């Protein structure tokens with residue numbers, strides 16, 4: 471499509487947008503009395519208006535039923551997570567039995583590594599991406615040390631080539647090949663948090679497993695953002711947070727995937743708790759752990775219902791809209807944002823560099839832009855003008871035009887604010 475950098479054109483795109491009505495389903499903050507342009511849904515998604523009713527329901531049930539709410543609430547608490555199985559499995563391309571919700575993301579990756587990182591003398595190495603999200607780096611380092619290995623030797627990072635911002639698939643595959651039979655685990659962020667690069671999970675999973683390793687994914691920036699086929703790709707395990715694209719609220723619960731092929735393997739070690747125990751026999755208080763044959767068998771504690779309520783509101787919303795419609799708008803609005811950035815760059819004689827891949831298959835809902843020559847003052851200007859962006863050193867802004875609630879007019883308006891901000895600093 472030929473885009474235009476005009477308000478009228480952006481408004482025409484909004485008028486044709488089938489998801490436009492969902493914008494009104496979210497609560498936007500205001501700056502100086504004006505609704506913000508929100509680009510940080512890759513960090514914390516906006517609050518859906520319907521969420522409060524889900525939380526209120528739990529508060530009311532707790533008030534009216536107290537402990538009886540576990541069994542007699544409209545949505546009983548004891549198996550509340552089962553309500554996620556159908557909608558969440560569609561979002562991540564899994565069987566309903568392959569997903570569960572529990573804890574938070576890093577905690578879940580640690581728990582899953584208990585099962586899927588079991589290094590032995592010969593096979594102990596982990597491949598991850600260079601500059602992975604810090605929590606993943608700390609997690610991997612401490613897991614390696616916990617097993618008595620040296621992180622400097624056991625962790626193999628896939629590097630970016632000199633002068634390139636993104637990791638090449640061929641380099642991932644070559645690294646897997648080199649590490650060969652020393653490889654115990656491949657664990658990568660499915661969408662890189664800094665650049666927005668989307669990895670070819672199917673190909674990497676196949677290659678890692680062919681080398682005899684398990685393959686897991688941190689899907690913090692992928693769940694609710696990209697098309698996932700975790701079951702068909704034969705992924706061993708994955709986990710994601712729900713507070714980014716899934717709009718479930720700050721620090722909220724994580725989702726987990728464990729492939730069906732592992733459900734009946736009772737030799738897989740795991741750190742167990744009573745909520746992973748056979749549901750029908752859980753309250754018999756038996757001494758011997760007998761896990762649920764499914765991802766639910768990795769649950770540890772009883773469920774944080776007040777956290778799960780907003781997450782349930784979110785997955786039901788995703789189910790209503792469907793990932794294909796979100797992905798279709800995501801691609802168009804991201805391309806429009808890219809066009810606007812090029813236009814403004816040209817108009818202000820700037821020197822913007824988009825770090826995110828240009829190939830649609832390698833990117834999703836995020837453009838990371840290196841604003842060469844601009845300082846933090848520009849970020850402050852944008853924030854004061856009601857454009858909520860994320861700033862990373864040295865001077866990269868990350869922009870996520872979330873299809874659920876961002877409009878095409880937001881993209882146009884952002885361009886105008888960006889231009890005014892840069893020109894005002896050049897004076």
Ligand SMILES: Cc1ncc(COP(=O)(O)O)c(C=O)c1O
Nearest residue numbers: 574575576603605659663690711
């Ligand atoms: C890629 C990635 N991994 C892990 C985390 C850590 O998540 P949590 O604090 O929920 O454990 C984040 C948080 O933003 C993230 O972006």
